[in-house]
Amino acid sequence: MKKTLVSALTTALVVGAASTTFAASNPFSDVPADHWAYDAVSQLAADGVIEGYGDSTFKGNRNITRYEMAQMVAKAMAKNTSGADKAMVDKLAAEFAEELNNLGVRVSNLEKHADMVKWTGEARYRYWSYRSHDAANKKTKENINQLQYRIFPTAEVNEHWKVKGRLTGSMNMDKDNEGNMKMTFVYAEGNYGNFNVKAGKMPFYSTNDEGLVMDDFFSGVQATAGKDLKVVLEAGRWNINDDANASVVAGAVQDTASYQGVQLNYEKGKLAGGVGYRHFSSDVFKTADRYKNHGDSDKANIWSVGGKYSFSKNVALMGSYAQNASADNYRKSGSVELDYKGASKANKGTWGAFAAYRHLGSNVSLMPTYDTAHANTGTVNAGTLNVKGWDFGVSYVPLKNTLTTVEYFNGKKFDNHNRKAETLYARVSYFF
Structure with missing residues (x-):
């Protein structure tokens, strides 16, 4: 179909010819300022209806294809014209209906696939300093400096299902090592109204007790069902030795x-709370620190309750x-937090603070959420659980998507020696 500059300008005029004021600069070397179509072409380019060619020319005398004309019509339609202009656009849209339909399908599919996978991430530095006393009442200290890079891909399968994952790279700054990169988790998630399945x-989090028992992965x-009142059922395998505390995994x-x-x-509203029961079975518990006074057991039956x-x-x-209920020692944990x-x-500029008193037994708080309670970095300090004391923390956002946190725990181990235990924790995270 033969369409020259006049045809293109028809579209230009329909677009509001571009607007009532022609102040756009000249984008094309082959359309001089004294050309009769200069104003319309310049404004049309400024409005994004035409783009010209890579050599900064418009080539107004060149024949254009129906597809190229359909592109201009589609952009004109997006301008929401009215009156006579709209009538002209509608006429052009009818003429190029097939091309517009094909163009729309291609664009829609492109946008759809572009949105199928979304990526978010976090780069963070974390620091722990554990201070305690050994059996000879000698003060000990362990510092951990860790860098982490975490990537979270989310892929849309259909209207109900998504696949989520996390890639984690970690390195120890004290040793200046190259670190490692691993797939921390990957799972499929389906949402059907008030029913969710993974x-x-x-992620493995004891929501009912705000992470007093567990914050890890399994x-x-x-399966979760309900709205205000939710029932959560879980079953599977948990690798205790992957991250858990030393008193449990030893031997x-x-x-x-x-x-x-x-x-x-x-x-x-203002109230939240829950109850939970978790059953674990593993030979780990046979060798846990003072798990049973007589004999041994490979079971852990943990009850917990929480409220806010x-x-x-x-x-x-x-x-x-x-x-x-299966342990004889270090079997109770509790936390009160403001x-x-x-x-x-x-x-x-936003910030927050907390003050808490915690009592953490290693045979029940298997992987608690508190940053001052354990490192979760591959190195383990045997004194970070079986403690009781005060925990304080402050978080601040100095820049958008930048979070800083400082926390401090001061307490005592509740073993036979009742020795002092301290933990200093700091974190800087950049989210993207």
Whole structure:
């Protein structure tokens, strides 16, 4: 179909010919300022309706294809014209309906596939300094400096299902090593209204007790049903020796535990709370520190309860308690925490603080969420659990998507010696 500059200018005029003021600079070397179509062509280019060629020419006398004309019509349609201009656009749209349809399909498919996979990430530096006393009452100190790079891909399968994962690279700055990169988790997640199901290796968090018992990952299946009141069923395998505390893993024969659990969680308005039961089976517990006074057991049966009340948008009080019915020692844990405000990584200048009292038994808090309680870095300090004391922390966002945190724990080990234990923790995270 033969369409010259006049045809292109028809579209230009339809677009509002571009607007009532022609002040756009000349983008094309072959359309001089004294050309009769200069104003229209310049404004059309400024509005994004035409792009010209890579050599900065318009080539107004060249024949254009129906596809090229359809592109201009599509961009004109996007301008939301009215009156006579709209009538002209509608006429052109009818003429190029087939090309517009094909163009729309291609564009829609491109946008759809571009949105199928989304990537987010975090680069962070973390520091721990553990201070305690040994059996001879000699003060000991262990420092850990860690860099991490975490990538979170999310792939959309269809309207109900997604696949989520995390790649984690870690290195120890003290040793200046090259670190390692591993797939921390990957799982499929399906959402059907008030029903959610996950399958694969996924985050393992004891929501009902706010992470007093568990904050790690496990391989298996999780199903959640309900709205305000939710029932959570979980079953699978948990690799205790991957990250857990030293008092549990020492001398383990079989470190992967079979796991089954159930939670009942409620959240509405200012009140939230829940109860949970978790059953683990592994030879690890036969060698755990003072797990049984007589004989041994490869079972852990852990009950926990927690609650939270928000007095306002800035102040909240939470408490949790857990007990391992199969252990004789270090079998109880508890936490009471007061939160003030909260740091939002997307909002520069926001901050938050907390003060808490914690009592952490290693045979029940298998992998607690508290940063001052364990390192979760591949190196383990045997004194970071079986402690009780005060925990304080402050977080601040100095720049958008930049989070800084400082925490300090001061307490005592509740073993036979009742020795002092301190932990200093700091973190800087960059989110993208």
